Amino acid sequence: MTRLLSCCLNAACMGLMDAGLPMRSLFCGVKCALDNDGNITLDPNVRQEKESRAVLTFAIESLERKVLMMSSRGLYSATELQQCIAATQLASKKLFQFYRDFITRRYSKS
Numbered sequence: 001m002t003r004l005l006s007c008c009l010n011a012a013c014m015g016l017m018d019a020g021l022p023m024r025s026l027f028c029g030v031k032c033a034l035d036n037d038g039n040i041t042l043d044p045n046v047r048q049e050k051e052s053r054a055v056l057t058f059a060i061e062s063l064e065r066k067v068l069m070m071s072s073r074g075l076y077s078a079t080e081l082q083q084c085i086a087a088t089q090l091a092s093k094k095l096f097q098f099y100r101d102f103i104t105r106r107y108s109k110s
């Protein structure tokens with residue numbers, strides 16, 4: 001479930017955008033893995049996820065980059081949670097840019 005969650009969130013938001021639903025802000029899902037040394041890997045692959053101590057998935061909204069939802073497994077400290085949130089908020093910038101490019105391309109075609 002955790003593996004698919006961030007994908008589903010992104011697909012859901014893009015689907016809503018594509019349907020032309022008026023939305024005040026966008027949202028995206030980003031996954032963050034912590035290894036035994038506390039190293040952070042964003043968007044981990046299957047192997048990185050297996051070797052991780054914890055995996056956290058966040059839904060971030062685009063206006064203030066607030067955390068809308070979070071799902072996690074494994075053990076992590078309060079500091080690691082904050083570090084993951086910060087890394088995820090940064091990564092969400094790229095995803096929102098990707099959304100905008102996608103929509104721009106889509107509507108410039110028709």
Ligand SMILES: *[C@@H]1O[C@H](CO)[C@@H](O)[C@H](O)[C@H]1NC(C)=O
Nearest residue numbers: 034035036037038039040051
């Ligand atoms: C964490 O990162 C450091 C520095 O890149 C690396 O040497 C270490 O092996 C990493 N830890 C794990 C458990 O992968």
